[in-house]
Amino acid sequence: MERVGSGAYSDVYRARRLSDNHIVALKEVHDYQSAFREIEALQILQNCPNVVALHEYFWREDEDAVLVLEFLRTDLATVIHEAKKKEGGVPLGEVKRWMLQILGGVDACHRNMIVHRDLKPGNLLISDDGVLKLADFGQARILMEPGFVADNVNEQPYEQNAGHQENISPPSDAVPEADSLPDQVEEDVTREEYLRQLVELKAKRHSMDETDKDTNINDGDTSCFATGTMSDIEDDHLRNSYSYEAGEGGDDRQGALTSCVGTRWFRAPELLYGSIDYGLEVDLWSLGCIFAELLTLEPLFPGTSDIDQLSRIISVLGNLTEEVWPRCSNLPDYNTISFAKIEKPTGLEACLPNRSLDEISLVKRLVCYDPANRATAMELLNDKYFAEEPLPVPVSQLYVPLTKNEDDEDSPGGWNDYNDMGSDSDFDDFGPVNVRTTGSGFSIQFS
Template sequence: MEQPLPKSWSIHTRPEIIAKYEILERVGSGAYSDVYRARRLSDDLTVALKEVHDYQSAFREIEALQMLQNCPNIVVLHEYFWREDEDAVLVLEFLRTDLSAVIRDAKKKEGGVGVGEIKRWMLQILCGVDACHRNMIVHRDLKPGNLLVSDDGVLKLADFGQAKILMEPGFDGVNDNLPIEQNMGYQENVTPPLDVVPDAHNLSDRGFNKEDTNREEYLRQLAELKAKRHAVDEIDKETITNDEYSSCLATGTISDIDDDPLKSSYSYEAEEGGDDRNGALTSCVGTRWFRAPELLYGSTDYGLEVDLWSLGCIFSELLTLEPLFPGISDIDQLGRIINVLGNLTEEVWPSCSKLPDYKIISFAKIENPIGLEACLPNRSPDEISIVKRLVCYNPATRATAMELLNDKYFDEEPLPLPVSELHVPLTKNGHDEDSPGGWNDYDDMGSDSDFGDFGHYKVETTGSGFSIQFS
């Protein structure tokens, strides 16, 4: 009698996949997935096969990409394979390079990236983010390495493994991780619900009609979402006494960490975090350099605005070809932000003191923060203004993607270049973009603690735990 095939963890041994695709080479690898370049046998189309080793990441990515079908600046999901006891394999369009390669390539050229080219890259990024946010999808890991670029210059948001759908019909916040139908029934010609996907044929050059949802309606919907999520969180708090994801930083109680709070390591190296099984959000998401301050302070009550902070960091890097806040640890990341923007206080962000780690970690007063202008030398006032409207402490004051698509900056000379005239690098760098804190020229310097690289600190015990002040 023939023995059944063992449970396979390799894409090469799955008959349903190799019957349709020829796997050519592995092009990327990380803690949660492996990506292969492949050829579709039916028509010779080159595709990317993404084998996702984490159930929740696979669920998120499939769900988000199904909702975002036909959005011109979102990577295309052709189909997926997922069955019991197997990793999910997503069949995605193959895009050879990414925005981080564009930036690296520009650093080698005299003159860097021209203003018209910068504007076109920005517009494409904004179109992709606007599509996500109109569907109440927060990406949570926006960075140049996740902005893929086609050979003809089209930029597309990718890697939705950390994405979260904040609100949808029937959303109740507690059944968020129920299994989706595990079959191969999703094909590229499936028509998504009309109420969640914009009509691609009616998209303007910037990706939306200016007469669409205005700011007041957007903010009203966002306020309703926050109220709904807060109500769910309050229920969760009554049933969950210890949420292991409540903070990315140095939180704890004296009983948790004995007498010395620095005996434990508070740096975390897994940049992809999972949300609570009851649907609560986690602050352990995103890549450190692009992580909003509310996440660094442990917030689990955030929204689309965390993507907007990341956008500001990306735009700044496009303008200067250098990362804005290249922190080597979470504490160093906060310190760099504070040195530029000044201390985080109720004056600049009302209610910031309610952030989980706000009273645990404090910094010496910065009398003269350098300001974003100093980080953007030789850039125009309009360019600096766009970054400042995104890189600001109070999430409620960050400009939405929709607002920025209407900004006069994109209507003034030099105008955005046509997509066909964008410079696209031949290949992307082989370095693993997802290595925590190790993007470009930085790594975690072998530190086991978030505190080791930041300088002097003072630890004081409090009634409920401890507080750490950095100077």
């Protein structure tokens, strides 16, 4: 019927299914790897109420995949944009309900060891009746076979939802998800057990990576902007990019992860420092940035380049050191790029003016350097913040914009890919820059 989004790797159309006149979204994906990831993740999560439903998929003659998804006309970025026009912003009861729905979707992903890697307001779509759903799984990775979670996390099976089963044969070992998610979920796994399983997961994944690294494309120990030889600086270090896509990232399901994923404003510091050994925690950092934006109606760290992104984070949280994050010096680009010592970081309190201590605490539990210290979605679903007045409003009482905002430059997202929000080559805003060559490439220090 019409094209509603377009990007480097996909085009999305609003369409009518002829068999029953049902309005759907057709997402034509031009990158095979991205299509495979999205289909696989959505099959596993097909019964989760807070994840967009995949009805079916097919392949065009030109080998592009077409995903038939439920059509959702607006997103959280539009909710935030519209709230700026109203005095008082988003009412706190509505903020809590949006947060709970986001946490429900992320918890479903993480229980199945799926890391989304591109959480942002524009990828949180909203139905006409106020149900929020995670979308755009083109950069998602399954960190382990779903059966691993079923065996080790004692996951209770959920009932199948026949409404989302059309023409889909889910993996036989997929963990079914819930028809509905209560405001509070039973915390059946201790934090220590969760972290222990994550360590085992990474070790097993590393073993798989070592077996396959000769055949898989791998971006090695390079971040999106920091490390390179002198001959490839123009191609890599100074790349104009806002949102990196799977085709560029160089990782595949069995291969090493890449740091060049996600959207800059919501990208965790370990990614900015070039880590290729990260886990579900990168989504938790993104959650903190989303929650902060929902509370203030402004992006938390609106970097104009990857360097500027790190600079903004450091100015708020302080310098990254072994004291705040043990073994951070092992990050690939930790010794490549350094910043002058921040004597008095502004702190997250300054970024959340006029917000309660509980709200600031919620963001702090997510926006912290050490990934091991970030609160899981399951922990936050049980946080007392959501049981205190004002209580989360019913979904039916949420304000849902009628249409999606197409011109929101502050927090772009939705169905599209985004590739042109600033250049890492523009260092003029950072004062003196000292670049020196090293045996393996170069080092940059910012004053």
